[in-house]
Amino acid sequence: MRPTASVASPILSVSNLEVVYDDVIQVLKGVSLAVPEGKIVALLGANGAGKTTLLRAITGLLDVHEGEITKGSVTFAGRPIHHLPPTRIAALGIKQVLEGRRIFAELTVEENLRVGGHVAAKQLRTNLERVFGLFPVLAQRRKRTAGYLSGGEQQMLAMGRALMSEPRCLLLDEPSLGLAPLIVQQIRDLIVEINAGGTTVLLVEQNATMALSIAEHGYVMENGKIVMDKPAKELLEDSDVREFYLGLGAEGAAKSFRDVKHYKRRKRWLS
Ligand code: ATP
Secondary structure, eight states, X not given: OOOOSXXXXXXXXXXXXXXXXXXXXXXXXXXXEEEETTOEEEEEOOTTSSHHHHHHHHHTOTGGGTEEEEEEXXXXXXXXXXXXOHHHHHHHTXXXXXXXXXXXXXXXXXXXXXXXXXXXXXXXXXXXXHHHHHOXXXXXTTTSBGGGSOHHHHHHXXXXXXXXXXXXXXXXXXXXXXXXXHHHHHXXXXXXXXXXXXXXXXXXXXXXXXXXXXXXXXXXXXTTEXXXXXXXXXXXXXXXXXXXXXXXXXXXXXXXXXXXXXXXXXXXXXX
16 A cells, blocks of 8 residues: 655655565565655554554654564665664654653653663764753753653654654654653644654544544554555544544544543454
8 A cells, every 4th residue: 555645745655565474474564654744644543453563664663573574665865764773763854752751760751761862972062952942841841760750741742852863853752651641732732843843743542532633634544554544534534534533433422441442352444
């Protein structure tokens, strides 16, 4: 399947990607996706669909997990990157914020941010102030041990750390996971602000409402394949997406969690 994200030229594109873990477990089965420069693209999918695996393939982190790209390609700014090591990929301007916000719990907020900035000392100070400007709560807590921050603050710290090296493209893996609705709103607004500053965003989310409300384009992944690929507005209107991800029936009434779970068990996008 060819990606159809936008007429704008993609800064990041994935083509027919196949990934296998432990030489035998095929998790990605020909995934194609395009992220236009300067936009937000959402990637939706249930647990185990392969979203994190796709991010690992883009950032070169499959090795660590005994995974391997067996077919297909990833290109960034027109250049193939799927054979490059993670450090080279990061240096080209792709940064991933891992699911579960892996911060250094024993380090202070400021130390965590300094670790993220692979730049000269003067630039480091500028970037630190820029990140503190974006996340004022981190500035207030700059000397605090990161492990004592709230979940939302830790998510902001993980995002701030990724921004310290001024990436061109930010990959966010479920930034809203486990956060209260009000904090999810804040994270959502921050993603919009980061994007408005010129950073392209690939947003992996199970919170489809949040992701599709800010993305220009969305992909739905199931069982290692892209099964839907549409402008975000159209995905929000799609009856399958509304029922499956938003828990809304055709009449707009919210379904119970049990109903949605039941639906998840019987629903198959692909026969
Ligand atoms: P989640 O939101 O639950 O993380 P996901 O869509 O990100 O889901 P992945 O984490 O990419 O999905 O996992 C896709 C499949 O690959 C799952 O069946 C998972 O068990 C399997 N998998 C992930 N990592 C490994 C690994 N290191 N070795 C073997 N199988 C793995």
